[in-house]
Amino acid sequence: MKLNILAHSLRVIFTGGMTVGMGLMVNTAHADDKVERVEVTGSSIKGIAAQSASPITVIKTEALARAGITTASEALQTISANQTQFTASNNVGASKTSGPSADLRGLGANKTLVLLNGRRVANSAFDGTSVDLSIIPIAALDRIEVLRDGASAIYGTDAIGGVINFITKRSVTGLTVTAEGSTPTHSGGGQEGRFNITGGFGDLDKDGFNLFGVADYHSQQSLLAKDRSFTDQGGVRPDLGISSTSGNTFPANFYDPTADLSGNPYAATGCNPPNTFAKGAICRYNTQTQIGIVPKTYEFSFLGKGTLKLDDNNKLGFEYLHSESNIRTTVAQDLLAGGGSDYFVPNTSKYFPGNGITPAVAGLSGDPISVNYRGISTGPRINDTVSKQDRALFTVDGTVFDWDYKGGVSYTESNAADRLLAGYINNDAARIALENGTLNPFGAQAAADTGVPSSLTIEGPYEYARTKATSVDFTISRAIADLPAGPLGFALGTSYRHEEANYNVDYDISTIVNSTGTSDAKSAAGRRDVSAIFTEFQIPILPTLEAQLAVRYDKYSDVGGTTNPKIAFRWVPLKEILFRGSFSTGFRAPSLYELNDPNSKTFTANPYDDPVLCPGGNVAAGGVSARDCGQQFYKLQGGNKDLRPETSKSYTFGTVIEPVKDVTVSADYYNITIKNQISTLYEGDIFADPVKYASEFVRNADGSLDYISNTNLNLGGVKTSGVDLGLNWRIPTTDFGTFNLSLDGTYVNTYKYQSEQGGEWFQNAGVYANGQPYFRWRHTAGINWKLADWSALFQQSYESGYKDDNTAAIPGYDDHKVPSWTHYNLSGTYSGIKNLTLTAGVKNIFNTNPPATNTTANFQIGYDPRYTDPLGRVLFLRATYKFL
DSSP states (O other): OOOOOOSOOOEEEETTTEEEEOOOOOOOSOOOSOOOOBOOTTOSSOBOTTOOSSOEEEEEHHHHHHTTOOSHHHHHHTOTTBOOOBOGGGGTTOSSOOOOBOOBTTSOGGGEEEEETTEEOOOOTTTSSSOOGGGSOGGGEEEEEEEOSOOHHHHOTTTTSEEEEEEEOSOOOEEEEEEEEEEESSSSSOOEEEEEEEEEEOOTTTTSEEEEEEEEEEEEOOEEGGGSTTTTTTTEEGGGTEEOOBSOBSSOEEEETTTTEEEOTTGGGTSSTTTEEEETTEEEEOGGGGOEEEOEEEEEEEEEEEEEESSSSEEEEEEEEEEEEEEEEEEEEOEEOOTTSSSEEOTTSTTSTTSSSSOOOTTOOSSOEEEEEEOGGGOEEEEEEEEEEEEEEEEEEEEETTEEEEEEEEEEEEEEEEEEEESOBOHHHHHHHHHTTOOOSSSOOOGGGTTHHHHTBOOEEEEEEEEEEEEEEEEEEEEEEEETTEEEEEEEEEEEEEEEEEEEEOHHHHTTOGGGSOBTOOOEEEEEEEEEEEEEEEEEEETTEEEEEEEEEEEETTTEEEEEEEEEEEEEEETTEEEEEEEEEEEEOOOHHHHHOOOEEEEOSSOBOOTTTSGGGOOOTTOOHHHHSSBOOEEEEOOOTTOOOEEEEEEEEEEEEEEETTEEEEEEEEEEEEESOEEOOOHHHHHHOTTTTGGGEEEOTTSOEEEEEOOOEEOOOEEEEEEEEEEEEEEEEETTEEEEEEEEEEEEEEEEEESSTTOOEEEOTTBEETTEEOOSEEEEEEEEEEETTEEEEEEEEEEOOEEOOOTTOOTTOTTOEEOOEEEEEEEEEEEEETTEEEEEEEESTTOOOOOOBOOOTTSOSBSOTTTOOTTOSEEEEEEEEEEO
């Protein structure tokens, strides 16, 4: 296809090299000049890079290096449309550990499609609905393209909130080595190190081939809650109205069923301070002082890419991606949750109250008493998750008989295993030790029983997951007609994908260690076939007006078929102004994980009061304080084979203008509606409205709460709208160098959510709701400077404040506001030494702590790890050397 372009193109550049594609280039009817055509994210037809009718943010990895950003997760945190994201810290206190993931528009990581060179990569094995961003080696990339528009008509499932396309370098020659280290100025941990090596040979244009590889290693040390001032108080935060503590303590609380008496032998003397304290006749334990707020991580990735030119127009390609990660989390000591029938101490035990070791308690019947025990002497629970992912891809692309074509065959596999490393208690062995009088749940062990607690611990892998996918795709495109306004572009394609997933549980371990989150789980598996056919037209209506029409049909062997169209336009009435807009429908098929994840019991993330036996924290008739008040109850979690696909409708409309030379401004409105959202009910909502959710409470024969049901469901809808704003001002070069000022921001006008189909709509913009905050405004602003061999970047990141969670707050704290969070980064780069580039900088210059929040939904108290960083001020140094 031969094209002319209007000799003007506008871009917004921010934070030192990130660009928002403006699309001011226009096709004209008379085309004799050859213009390089490339594949643009969001289209199957090759075109000019600035032609897109949809808003695309382009992040150049060279700019990321200057800013000290070396991970895909960090890079995407600078995108304002990325509301919050799953981080490694979110794994603390959770099973099925997975790596960091993106979340465009705040719709969930499962609605953001992640691609590598335009094709899918494996989702996390344990999550099954999102891509672990740590698998992407930044050193191998040329750029990151973020399509801030729905794209199911082009890519199929998952592309509701947008598309993130990681694009590797076209070719590499020579050898480059990079080393980087960073350290917080506060002590305690969190130090990071990174080393990567890139090498390649063969000039693609001269030799007809290129082969290169990138190996990257990254590690981060753990950081404990006790080492930061905003987390060292654990779950006891009077300033936030929080007292998130556990009734599973040491010394243990007891319940005598015969006498209907609960208490603690050491409550009168203060329990075991400072972390265990008395509350009436029982003790409470501050578990959050014992956790690690940043896990210890190790990551390795390798990407190899080979390209062979068959002739000037056709080539073969091969890519291989391998990644490994190890995430090690630390939480409070293991527990034995009795509450009435599980763990008993008989009066024959020397540790029974009043038998000479443990203080006597008046009113005991003398019958066995159940205990709620915390294994302080066994140490904190340490969990290790090892994940491995592989993708092999063979491609062919080129031009034959004026048709552009591309095809590929790929195989992806993702494996993950959770392993108990330390601190976990064999519940069956502990039950026997309590009954035979060799385990003291109330105090120090007798001399003869000294080694008993440590003998109760158990180690080893307890759950595994593996997903595999084999896919084939082929697309052809060309100009099929010459219209008065220009050539009519056309594309036709098809794809096929076979998916398999296996979720295996070590039943022996899961049945004797209740705190793994796999209690009662049974192994499960699923598989399916996905086929699709799609077409696209690029229609020049006028020399200044172009339309995109696309439609795709996908057929799933397990959940049926769906057809999704898209229509978009791009109008350039003047060379200084552009208008663009789109309408599309989208869908997301339930993942094999969401359908088949084994149902299992785990503890709730937060402590709650049984709404029947301890309403409002007050023990009711038949209630037991140590069992029913302020407890982490069991919840049933897992997949649901009856899930239906999510569907969506998206609208966008935007403009880009250049009011004066070297100043560009963009504004893009988006509006997204989703139906049948797949998720789980927020556990806090279930306990907050026990009448509405009465069917979710499953009780034992004595009326005590067995568990709440919290499996995957098709909930109600989501409606969100807002505006993305971009600003770039390139100041004319002076004797002091070149300056560039920029801003990328997103304003959320509305975010409405239904917790059930046909239910009430809740406005969540500027509010913490449904388990996460929704910011009204986020932005990244930057000043970039360059003079000869020197360059520098000063960057500001901002998130507006919001109404807090408040569900755990005591009266008087039920209208808490989380303040806004602003932090600044500064970096400088020097490249005046031959083949050597040095970068040094400071992240969070003013050492600003994360804003205080009273949510307890993240297993982290006092701050939210999804959009803040607990490390504080961090110094970093990076060196890159290129060998000739």
